[in-house]
Amino acid sequence: MATIDDVAKAAGVSKGTVSSVFSKKRPISRPVTERVLEVAKGLGYYPSHVARSLAIKKTMIAGLKMPISKDSVMSGFEIQMINGVIREFSKQGYRLLLDTLPEHDDPTQFSIDPVDGVIMLNPRKQDPRIERYNQMGIPLVLIGRPDPIEEQISYVDNDNRHLSLQVGQYLINLGHTAILFLNSSADMTVAIDRENGLAEAFQQSGQSYDQVHVMNYSRRQHANPTEYGYVSLKNIYEPNRFTAIITDTDRVALGVMRAARELGIDIPGELSVIALSNDATLAQEMTPALTSVELSAEMLGTEAAKILVEKMKDVDIVEQKIIEAKLVIRESCRLLK
């Protein structure tokens, strides 16, 4: 690869001049510009991003910290969210560095990524990385709530508690109190938030939460979300035991519906189904069309990216944003008679 020096020499100018021709940060005369460009082209010269980054201390790259488990694929939720992040960064001229590398405990191996800021997915409890980014002076925005919540941390999240409170109210108003809840993995903060929200709905309406049977997704037990729904219903359904079922995602609901067909259960006649969906493209195509919650995953991503772009200009900016989820009523739930 030709360097700026090669071009400077071949064009008979200083490298400062070559630099200016490419960066346009200071005006260079027409003839000189043309000569430099021509020489550069002949030599196949392109400025080195790395060298420039070192000099200006900016990379125009934003990082997305997202652990990827060995066996599983990205969920519809993650994909949509990433889509939102990419779209926004792309619009603002940033590239995205996907860091899916597993974490290292060896402090010696923890090198700073070449990024101007990072978005971190699903922070864990007391996540030590948050402090580390802070220490490094790298702007950070979380997707998902930090635990514990702190004033100085920027993040975007759904209000999962409120969302399942609404779902609970909706079902209770339809007369459903015997509910099977196919929740997500127990170790996720969302799972807890959702349970609390549902419990609150029951409490508010004076119903006993005992009528709710909660199950959790587990990667060991279930091959995939659809199987989770299918197997769960097949195994534990008895007529009249549940009148409604809340699923983690629409994929889970897909499995539930398949099982229901095989068991001869009419949806929504005998059983109402509602999904706390992660991937809304499917819901409207199912038969019956699935009533679900629209999480706006893409918007979560977009908003996180927007906040990060602001923070990369001014580290002191802090913004916390709750993205509204909305209940989309379709055809899979019915008033209990």
Next chain:
Amino acid sequence: MATIDDVAKAAGVSKGTVSSVFSKKRPISRPVTERVLEVAKGLGYYPSHVARSLAIKKTMIAGLKMPISKDSVMSGFEIQMINGVIREFSKQGYRLLLDTLPEHDDPTQFSIDPVDGVIMLNPRKQDPRIERYNQMGIPLVLIGRPDPIEEQISYVDNDNRHLSLQVGQYLINLGHTAILFLNSSADMTVAIDRENGLAEAFQQSGQSYDQVHVMNYSRRQHANPTEYGYVSLKNIYEPNRFTAIITDTDRVALGVMRAARELGIDIPGELSVIALSNDATLAQEMTPALTSVELSAEMLGTEAAKILVEKMKDVDIVEQKIIEAKLVIRESCRLLK
């Protein structure tokens, strides 16, 4: 941010020593190592990836060049493929830089990304970027075939022509010759390859290809793939005009099935449906389960990544790999009586 100099001074050693403590490239005595590490921790020092990259001329980052259209979301195919790429790179210790920035004609704006190699999606005809990467000495692997095909270019691809030849033979053997083909966008090389393959199937069996009606997806006409399938069938179906339908993806087939339900067409009784699928997770959940082609999108990604890793070690390596697609027969096609 503390630099290597700060640490060196505070620890009373040279920066070469600090460097060695972190890179482990030469042995440093136990006591010195500990002192350096302690000082580094106190100062919140982490090595700068950018500076190191400049010095060693390697970034351990691979690029994924993938244009993202303003309005559309990634397809299931793209997502799975990216998944494969990420997984393989992650395994090999590389990070992934997603470059979705639109292309610039201004040569002045074309800066080299901080990557050791790149994977490029869907190369266009006579794609000028291929030559450019070559010129820059950056290892390149394509996903999708280059046009024209050249000996020195590495790529992985499906054999789309052969794949639709197989599908054609399968349908013809079932007695279907009046076929509606809901193909992908006309401007993609896959669309052409597929048509050729299907035509070949007809020719081989001595059937007239005139019985095939080909349509192309168009972003302007169709809101999304599902709508494409739905609208197409609604608009042009007349009893006995077609006995089988080949769809671009399973999403398109989903729309076809919805339209068929509304029109009272029995699948597969009256109409056989088969998808040249991009996203196989759906096919098995549909009713009836969709017969489709498994493209192994994830494997395309994995293989491309593997080849790139090799090329990043030795630029001269060239590998071209065809990933076998296989027909997965489920329930949506039936022998024509």
Next chain:
DNA sequence: CTGAAAGCGCTTACAG
């Protein structure tokens, strides 16, 4: 409008 030179924060061959 252009040049000379210091600086960005690392690595590494050379010397001891």
Next chain:
DNA sequence: CTGAAAGCGCTTACAG
């Protein structure tokens, strides 16, 4: 096992 110094390829304040 450790240090001093040159080098990686850019940018930029200073000077003219």
